[in-house]
Amino acid sequence: MNEEKTLQVRNLKKHFNLGKDRILKAVDGLNFDIYKGETFGLVGESGCGKSTAGRTIMNLYKRTDGQVLFNDKDVHHLSDEENFKLKRQMQMIFQDPYASLNPRSTVADIISEPMIIHKLYKTEKERMARVYELLEEVGLNRDHANRYPHEFSGGQRQRIGIARALALDPDLIIADEPISALDVSVQAQVVNLLERLQEDKGLTYLFIAHDLSMVQHISDRIGVMYLGHMVELTSSEQLYDKPLHPYTQALLSAIPIPDPDVEDSREQVIIEGEIPSPIDPPSGCVFRTRCPLAMEACAEVKPVWQEVEKDHFVACHLYNDDIEDKTPIKGQPNLITN
Incomplete structure (x- = not known):
């Protein structure tokens, strides 16, 4: 295993204040590392806090306590400029391929939007060339670029979401239950796609799921969560054996x-x-x-x-x-x- 740590999570907590002295402790003290090029699976029953953990790591939620180091930089203590650059290096694939894509935008607009925000290409021709390339990488083609999300199946929509996540050439992708809303046969296709992209691009994954059989297939190491806490962590083989x-x-x-x-x-x-x-x-x-x-x-x-x-x-x-x-x-x- 590569000993270079891409992500370090230390005593991470995310509590929600519900008012009237009620505090919901969604994540209550997580500790784990993710090494460069590996897939770290995070599993547990629905409501255990694993998706909240992923969003807090991405800085979509402000942490309550603890520390998240990405390439040795604390993601919760960055300047606006550093945080903007961080978004290029960390991307997220969301659980619901139906809700995570703008229904009024074409596929080309959805995939190219991050490129425009980060000013990656000077001309529209260059951007579209990259859009076509990404569509090919995820198993679609350039003919899909001018269509809208409602014209695609669930598996195809998730492939579009993956292409969007790849648009900025990130180092780390947090996949938040990316297959749970898909049919079983399509789940295997998406997992195989993620594995191939990891091998081709050297990606690092935090793979969040509740299906332990699928997590075993894709993960190098697995952490098990219960009610906001990590209860076990080891290699995929050791956890199952x-x-x-x-x-x-x-x-x-x-x-x-x-x-x-x-x-x-x-x-x-x-x-x-x-x-x-x-x-x-x-x-x-x-x-x-x-x-x-x-x-x-x-x-x-x-x-x-x-x-x-x-x-x-x-x-x-x-x-x-x-x-x-x-x-x-x-x-x-x-x-x-x-």
Whole structure:
């Protein structure tokens, strides 16, 4: 792995003030690095804060606390000129290809707009040549340039969004659930496109998703989020071969396996209850109210983010040697064998 860090996230927090002394803690202390040329997957259930994290990293949301370093520069402490230049180096692919494109603009206008804002080309002819080139790169063609978004399928619209993100030749692309609104067959096409573009251009990705099977396919390393916190982080292979956190184990056990014999015999971890409100999160470990292995210490002490094995980080009292009594307060783990 390239040891050059493109992105460094340190204790990142994003809280929303809802009034009447209510604070929604959408992101509450994230720590991770993304290395140049890799794909870092960020996963978790809907509402865990992963999209908010992506937007805060992009500086679309002002952080509440913490630090985001992009190429060793703090993205939240830049001059207007530096922030303008940053937008060229960091781009975002949005979740909804239907809502992220201006319905009144042609494809050529959508893709060329960033070029005009950043004054990349002197003439319209040069810009259009680049538009045609980008359309070819994402699997479309120049005939699509004068059409409007409503004339395309969901997969084609997302390809247009990818072309727009590539228009400024960025170093880092934050892909915020770029395939969740697409059909399964189209999802694979878009993921394959992103992988090819990464190989051709040396791109670095932060890939945000809730589909762990697809994240495994595209990611080098994966971070698992729950209720604004990172609970586990390691390589894609290690996470799927040896998940440590009970939440990660539950998420992975829910992925269907296309082998009836394996599917029928494997153990499944069932998570009970609803996700707590980020306005009033549980004390100690935020996952304890749903965890089948929760112990008394989980309600009293916040788990320490620690490296349990080489490059395998987890926040869970099960791996804290200072905790002597690890008896689950609910009795035996809630494991169901089919």
